[in-house]
Amino acid sequence: MDIKEVIKQGETKYVEFKSWVKANKKELMNILTNEAVGFANSDGGIILVGVEDDGEITGCDDYDEQGIIESIYDKTIPKLFTDIDVIKIANKDIIKISIQKSHEIVATSKGVVFKRLGKNTKPFYPSEYTSNSIKGFKGDYSAKIIEPATNDDIDFTEVERLKLKIQSRDKDSTLYQSDNITFLKDLRLIDIIGDEIQLTVAGLLFVGTKEAITRYLPQSEIIILTYNEGQTEYHKRLELKVPLVQAVDRIQQFFEDRNGIQNIQMGLFKLEIQDYPINVFQEALLNAISHRDYESTSSIFVKFYPNEIIIENPGSFPSGVDSTNIITHPSSPRNKLIAETLQKLRYVQRSGQGVDIIFKDMLSLGKSAPEYNLYSEAVSLTLRSSLEDIEFLKFITKEEETNGEFSVSEICILKYIKSNKTITLGKAAEVAQITTQSAANVLNKLCKKRNILQREARNKYMFTHRVYESFNANIEYTKDKDFDEIQANVMILDYLSKNEYITRKEVERLCGFSPATSKRILKDLREQERIILEGQNKSSKYKLKK
Template sequence: MGIIEIIQQGENKNVEFKSWINSNKKNLINTLTNEAVGFANTNGGIILVGVEDNGEITGCYDYDEQNIIESIYDKTMPKLFTDIEEIKYKNKYILKIIVEKSPEIVATSKGVVYKRLGKNTKPFYPSEYTTNKILGFKGDYSANIIDSTTKDDIDFAEVERLKLKIQSRDKDSTLYQSDNIMFLKDLRLIVTAEYAIRLTVAGLLFVGTKAAIAKYAPQAEIIILTYSDGYTEYNKRLELKMPLIQSVERIQQFFEDRNGIQNIQMGLFKLEVEDYPINVFQEALLNAISHRDYESNASILVKFYPNEIIIENPGAFPSGVDSSNIITHPSSPRNKLIAETLQKLKYVQRSGQGVDIIFKDMLSLGKSAPEYNLFSEAVSLTLRSNLEDIDFLKFITREEEKNGEFSVSEICILKYVKSNKTITLAKAAEVAQVTRQSASNVLNKLCQKRNILQREKRNKYMFTHRVYESLDDSVEYTKDKDFDEIQAKAMIIDYLEKNGSITRVDVERLCGFSSTSSKRILKRLRDEKIIILKGRARASHYKLN
């Protein structure tokens, strides 16, 4: 059914309309969270943002799709994963938020539960729940209860370590103030029934004794292999069968001891570039832990080669995820409870897979893109340490100093233009793994900076000549300089017609030119008697002749 047909049928138990233009954005996020919780606790549904209650399409503007997804994720418990589809209708944009039915009761972060009743969202009270016990659910093996476990299987020294981590890392949290049993219950690492304590799979992996882990989850090990030369035989093997946080810290120390640094000269200072950014390796490792198939007998393998790291993980990607959408596909971790616990311990700072962080940081440091290989029962990720493109590293560093940090979409697009000189709208959508509309927005944003990209022709973009000059690409600089200056001439005349006068500094900002280029184009316009100079020194400015 098309979007117009859905709107014409009006709101119902599966469809909700929300206005964008008449809403306080903070209040709107809270409302969207409540509606999403209601749908998740009923039969799922869609929220159409940019549509009034009467079905009038008023549209959305200046929105951040990722922020909406993350806000709903952060404001729900257990964390609710939603998806957003951007729909254009008569030059107006509707955001279609898709909410799947949850296999367990979902509440807001304030502890309020809702359900869908007809076309309204109503409070959902405990007496109406089919069950108040968390027994694990399909799709989250880590939330299953291990019936034969007892209190004796808990390593309470490890519990205290987790409490100290939360206390030091999350000043707003009160979790660590509870006694040990309540702390574990709040994290859903244990359940209690008739005075008996049972560990969930996540509980076993986070706070189980080594003996309990070996007994109930012997497959839950991480193996580190190191290779000196070649790819055939390793020279060191380390098997980790211990609580997850202990394993993570052991691997992180192992990684840091081997992570080298290369100094890159940039003007008067040196830029230290690590072989592998620490946050990239951490995201990759935590993804493996959150997404691995704990029912598989295979282990997570972390292989350290002289110039690359390969992480092999048992368990295929979720349905619908492949190499063409891995950056932007909404996260759906196989082990949600493990992922949520890592987030509460502040090992994961945000919702989502972290794949975008891995791509962005590797590419912006002039390294090759992460390589994912997908198999029927496993996934491998390869990270390479070699500096593939030092010029791109310097370029991104300089631009971010001036304009702030680039997004992963911007980095992917800029990297492609650096390698291929130009990019079309279709190719931009492909390399950034976003819709054409989103790609158009990113390209327009880069063009608005006027010193990064410019439009060569309809739906085709390239670097400005200033960028080619900074990249020391004399051929492209010469070819594109004339194009830039022709375009700049029209822009300056248009500016003067609207504003009356312009300064050299205005030209630099307007056209993205250096001081030298701005002086040159202004002199050319004066020689052609198109503009005249008024005033002197700092008071000097230009007007149309």
């Protein structure tokens, strides 16, 4: 159904309106969380932010889509995954938050449970639950109970290791203060049935003894292979059939010992560029652990080559994810309990699958894009260490010092323009894996930062001269430059036909030129006696010659 028709029909059991312009933004995040919990505990639904209770469209501005997703994720237990779309109606942005029905009861992080009742969200009390014990974990293999496992299969040294991780990394948490059994139960790593303690799959992987892991989940091992230059056979093999925290820490240390650094001169200082950003490798490894198919008899392989790292993971992409949307598709980890435990241990600092981080950091450092390959029963990720585009690295570094950090969408678009000179609106949406409307918003933001300039056609963009001049311009760039300077003359004269005067700074903004180029253009127009100069220095103004 068309979104306008949905708004016209008003709020229902499946639709909620929320104002953006009238709300306190911090309180709004709590309200959105409550509404999302209500829908998750009912039959699902959508929240339309930017629409008043009476259906008036007031829109949203200065919003952070990822921030909203993470806020709801961080404020719910178990963690709630939502989808967000931005829809433009009457030149106003409406944020559509979609929530699926949950197979288990969802609460806010404050322990409050809501349910949708007609067009309102109401508290949901334990006496109303189908069962007073929240159960299910349908579809989450890592939350399943390993019935033969007992208390004897728990390595309590690993339990203490987890407690220390949480104590040192999360100052607000009180989890580590509990006794060991309560701690494990709160993390849902165990279940207690009668007087018996039973481990979940996640519990076995995090706190199981090596013997228990080998007995119940031998395929959960992570295998590290290293290769020498020019060799097709590995020269070293390390099999880690140990609890996950031990494995992750050991692999991380192995990685850091091999990770080289290249120094890039930027003006008076040197920029240290690692072969692989540490957070990129960490995200890639944790993704493999959270998304792998633990029912498969295959293992995770981490292959270290002289110039690349390949991580091979049993299992296909999550449902709905493919190579065309992997950057922006909301995460739906195959093993939610493992993903949640990693986040509580602060190995993962945010919700989501981290693919956007992997793409953004690799491209912004002048390296090639990460390469995902899907096979019938596995996914592989290849990271390459070589510096593919030093000019792009220097450009991004310099721009971020002035304008702040770029988003992954902006980086993908800028990288494409650097390689292809121009980009259309449709291609921008494709390379950034976002909607056309979102791509238009990103392009407009980049125009305001003076990184790209709309030109030739309505939906075609290219770098401004200021950016061209930061690169080693080739002949074709020079041809474009000559063409745009002719256009600039027309733009300046047209501006002056409607305005009393123009300043050099305004020429820079209007045409996207550097100060030097703007000064030269204005000088040429004066020599042609098309404009005159009034005032000096900062008070200089240019007017049409009559």
